[in-house]
Amino acid sequence: MTADLAILGAGGFGAALAIAQAAAGRSVLLWARRPERAAEIAAGRSVAPYLPAELLLPPGVTVTADLAACRAPPVVMAATPAQALRGVLADLRPTGALVLCCKGVERGTGALMTDVAAAAAPDAEVAILSGPNFAHEIARGLPAAATLAGPTLEAASDLATLLATPTFRLYPSQDRTGVALGGALKNVIAIAAGVVEGAGLGENARAGVATRGLAEIARIAVALGADRETLMGLAGVGDLMLTCSGRQSRNYSLGVALGQGRALADILAERQTVAEGVATAAAALALARSLGVEAPITAAVDAVTAGTLGIRAAVDGLLSRPTARDERA
Numbered sequence: 001m002t003a004d005l006a007i008l009g010a011g012g013f014g015a016a017l018a019i020a021q022a023a024a025g026r027s028v029l030l031w032a033r034r035p036e037r038a039a040e041i042a043a044g045r046s047v048a049p050y051l052p053a054e055l056l057l058p059p060g061v062t063v064t065a066d067l068a069a070c071r072a073p074p075v076v077m078a079a080t081p082a083q084a085l086r087g088v089l090a091d092l093r094p095t096g097a098l099v100l101c102c103k104g105v106e107r108g109t110g111a112l113m114t115d116v117a118a119a120a121a122p123d124a125e126v127a128i129l130s131g132p133n134f135a136h137e138i139a140r141g142l143p144a145a146a147t148l149a150g151p152t153l154e155a156a157s158d159l160a161t162l163l164a165t166p167t168f169r170l171y172p173s174q175d176r177t178g179v180a181l182g183g184a185l186k187n188v189i190a191i192a193a194g195v196v197e198g199a200g201l202g203e204n205a206r207a208g209v210a211t212r213g214l215a216e217i218a219r220i221a222v223a224l225g226a227d228r229e230t231l232m233g234l235a236g237v238g239d240l241m242l243t244c245s246g247r248q249s250r251n252y253s254l255g256v257a258l259g260q261g262r263a264l265a266d267i268l269a270e271r272q273t274v275a276e277g278v279a280t281a282a283a284a285l286a287l288a289r290s291l292g293v294e295a296p297i298t299a300a301v302d303a304v305t306a307g308t309l310g311i312r313a314a315v316d317g318l319l320s321r322p323t324a325r326d327e328r329a
Helices: 012-023 035-044 067-071 082-092 113-120 135-139 153-163 176-198 203-223 228-232 234-243 250-259 264-269 276-291 296-306 311-319
Strands: 005-008 028-031 061-064 075-078 097-100 125-130 144-149 168-173
Touching (some): 005 012, 005 067, 012 028, 012 061, 012 135, 028 067, 035 061, 067 082, 075 082, 075 153, 082 113, 082 276, 097 113, 097 153, 113 125, 113 176, 125 153, 125 234, 144 176, 153 168, 168 176, 176 250, 203 228, 203 234, 203 276, 203 296, 228 234, 250 264, 276 296, 296 311
Parallel strands (some): 005 028, 005 075, 028 061, 075 097
16 A cells, blocks of 8 residues: 655654654655664654654654655655755656755755756656744644645645644745745854854844844845745744744754854764755855845855854954845845
């Protein structure tokens, strides 16, 4: 019997989606890249340390390392790291509905996740899901909401109805570009907000970074043809608010550690989770420059994470920029 859906990536978010979908009565195939990891998860039903150890996969979730098996379900949800998406989809070649749940801009190409999917899986109907969602809360069945954008509003509505659960509300959209950029770029701004917190620069500064960061995201998104209103929704301001305010956010907590003076290499070495904003910063900056869009916060995060600029110099550089009209996001 074919599963109702396949989820690519057995990290925290992929597992949380699997738990939520299974709790709603759907059969789920959860793919882990390494066979030994798949066997470990299948035996213990836990994806710790990506989710708390007590959050176990229910019986409706089958764990596999067989990527080809994930081609059979009518819906595939991709929750891999953003930089791994192209390779996984090129190997899988899905042909049905493909819902992207990873957030980033591809390094080297500057491609959004939707563009990566269109190139690597040309026969799939590509949608993207993004919103203010901590994985462990979704896994616990706490109320959450996200935007699901498809090639048409009708297609997005059908998928939103299909994948919604009693505690996970999905709002349809047809602005895949806006949803993809909101989800990707908020990770970069969250690092900046964390740096402000870690360096002890105050709540005023953190709020300023988040607000100006939203304007920066909107400038890039609109230049790529996105609807500015999308950034005022769950995939924009909603996700940014969550990611810039909670230490459960991998990107925000990484920024806090940077602001406290720790080296990026040391921070990354002690983590098993991926902070997408580190890889996205350079790609997003290159994208902004190619569009002729100013992105000073993104540029500062890229320089700080690359080790070419210190925290104090980055702050001074942002504060000394010429005064301009305050934009609405």
